[in-house]
Amino acid sequence: MSSPGGPAAGAPAPSARAPAPGGRAASAPLLGHDEEPTLFELSVPGRRSASFRTTGVPEWSAEELVPAEELRPEPPALAEVSERDLVAHLTRLSHRQYSVDLGAYPLGSCTMKYNPKLCDEAAALPGFTNVHPATPASHAQGWLALLWSLADALCRVTGMDAATLQPPAGAAGELTGLLIMRAWHRSQGRSPGKILIPDSAHGTNPASVSLAGYETVSVPSDERGLVSPEAVRRHLSPDVAGIMLTNPNTLGLFEEHIAEVAGLVHDAGGLLYYDGANLNAIMGVTKPAAMGFDIVHLNLHKTFAVPHGGGGPGAGPVAVTARLAEFLPGPVVARADDGTFYWDGPARSIGRTHGWHGNALALVRAWAYILSNGSDGLRRVSEVAVLNANWLLARLRGTYTVPFDRRAMHEVVVSTKDAPGAAGALRALDVGKRLLDKGFHAPTIYFPLVVPEALMIEPTETESPQTVAALADALVEIAREGPEVAAGAPHATPVGRADEARAARRLVLTWDAVGPA
Amino acid sequence: MAHFVPHTEEEVARMLADLGLSSTEELFSSVPAALRLAGGLDLPPGLAEADVAAEMARLAGANAGDGLVCFAGGGAYDHDIPAVTRSLAGRSEFVTSYTPYQPEVAQGVLQALFEYQTLVSHLAGLPVANASVYDGATAVVEAVNLAMAATGRRSVWVSEGLNPRWRRVLSTFTAGRAPELVEVPLVGGTTRWGRAGGPGEGGQGVPPAALVVASPNYLGCIDPLGAARAAATEAGALLVVAFDPVSAGLLRTPGQQGADVAVAEGQPFGTPMAFGGPYLGMMAVAQDHVRRVPGRLVGRTVDSAGRAAYVTTLRAREQDIRREKASSNICTNQTLVAITAMVQLAWLGTGGLRELALRCARGTRYLREGILGLPGVEPMAAAPVVREFAVTLPVAPEAVVERMADEGFLAGLPVEAGGRQGLLVAVTEKRTRAEMDAYLVALEKVLS
């Protein structure tokens, strides 16, 4: 295997040394090991940061403004800190936080790619941020144009015909899509009660199925890690409303029989739902519509580089084929003949899935990302995401167990169980913790559930080959070091392994619940 | 085109060679040929950064609404945002991290969320708060799901005073489980629990899982929670209160008045109006319901060296573990907006929140008195208001909003209650007396 950074034959060597990985964070400096006090410990009665603008409004008292029985004598206790201490506190907290901006973050299924700064700037433009969501369409044409263009582009990428941008995350998109499925069946005079889901599916899929009033029927993956047409046929019945799949699936494998599965489900009167969490693998290569899907949700916080914000916000638009468009949540943006945009309500809309128009600034970021990449760039994203994952897999094969050793898509699932290159029985949890010491974020562990001791690794296309190689080297080293070393990890982090059992046993969810020292 | 993919052509070629491949097309050998796209994506080619920035500036510039002096509320408020909030909430360590699955490298987000939970608990007057749900509307959905799980009942009484879009989200997102949603009307601006299925008047005979009430409600009125608590107790139901976290600086808390679950839209704390999102669903519950709370909960524990450490806890409630038995499907939430609110609340401080609430109430009083002085304008409700109020106008509210926009104001939101149309007007600490006086002049012109 080639060394990632070595100069190519014939090219002038910029330096005698191989280039360093850009995504390794082990050099992050730390100052000491003390606990960070909470805001409430920093608080001093009477200390203030806030100031308010001069308005000239008459200064009526609280008693003059609020009926006595509703007025609370004292405001709720917050914290009383100086702006300087607040800044220092949050800055120190930020130094106790791993992030994509710091280093590689190979969490499988989460697509922790680099979030372009350009998109941050776009989302901070006052022309977007200062607009109240109830502003008449006449005064929000820029917003409506953006929403219309984004919905149009998402339809082009997925092959769908119409979209709602309201759902604020993937799970909300799932529930939205399932409710559209339900409304469509009702319009056909049917009310089937079951949804098929492969056993490798993400937890939000069955949870959304239950919330949509359906029963989950779990379809086992076959020995190749795929959903076989036979298994689907066995579980199909007139009571099946549809199937929910992600493709590539959570094992990082393309569901090769998807067209046949789609035919079976459609013939049985069902619809196909596409969990778009893994779209990063296939842009410009294939489309959910070509595979036979009817409903798609997209995680803009994965494929379209909306930053994850420590757990959110994201955006989970839902796109559908033409026959389902009338059931979309509304309103949606439509374009008039004169090129202006207006709000329009789908005829048989299921309702609303957000208090306003969705996580709008996340939509701005996604649009800036799509404009930047264009058709060629999005295809390149998927190519290199898949290339990086396969190249990583090639470097791990022989050290970790590869349960389904086939062409990987944008992520790979390996296991520590019976790992050939491990000096002893390693646990996935410990490998993840030890990887933190090596300067990388851990992969996703123990998911998908069908692989014991799973490490689900998604390098994404924005990590250079040097970084992917360094990540692979670190994982190989961890296996060689063996279970004893990994079991004590991490050591280099702001805190050592946290006692999660104690957290659940002695619940301390607020500062008030912390007993006296 | 932008260059977010670092690989040189040579690197790609060498990596392919390592894999025994000669083209990127071969990477997709597991995608059946019949499914492959022939001509690529039907999108324009990628643009350079400066070209994208120009296009985004053009779109932002096409929003004349940016320049309007804002008197609209209805769940989105035009508050001042201090530089410190923008700066800290924009730190890339918070912006570009994921859900804290590895607590040893996520103490920053976890501790910030622990502090956020504490602050929300104080605002709500309830002991437990989660780390956020999507927005105020979905917080109501989650509260209703919690109440149905807690009581095993499938009917919910919802005050007409709850934000109508939130009611729509509630009916949409609960459609699969089909609870009976009984709307309880407002009379004079407060909820008349005795009617529409209320226990006092026969009703539907189906005992409710929850009573859902907003105070201040969608007409801006303080809706007495004592009456709601009494009705909930009589029906054996949970009381779910949607409250305004800014007015919480002046009003008694939902918890003090017997709420089992309190929810709020947290946008007013440091988050711009931004055409409706991302916002913040705040949610707090009584101790009894801690194991039914949706979403992430951060708990404080110790690390291997005995130092304070923070983790997500009671994880067995969540979808990734409970799957189809989970009471909520939420995974990605609104963490960054929660951290923003935490910073803003810390900046405001105890006294600052009081002053903020007071300034909103003062502006509201000033403008309300002015508007009610215009010919043909009547209050929609008599009950006391704090930061928002509704009036009926002699001209259709939609037309007033359009014409006022041409005068430079976002005049408010058209509302409907009890079959009457009106205008809902909000005043924040940001509005000056001069702006309000100008608003009144413009409105008088538009109405005449």
Ligand SMILES: Cc1ncc(COP(=O)(O)O)c(C=O)c1O
């Ligand atoms: C495969 C898969 N499906 C669904 C989801 C749910 O998406 P979200 O977290 O945006 O709700 C995720 C991500 O968390 C996922 O990885």
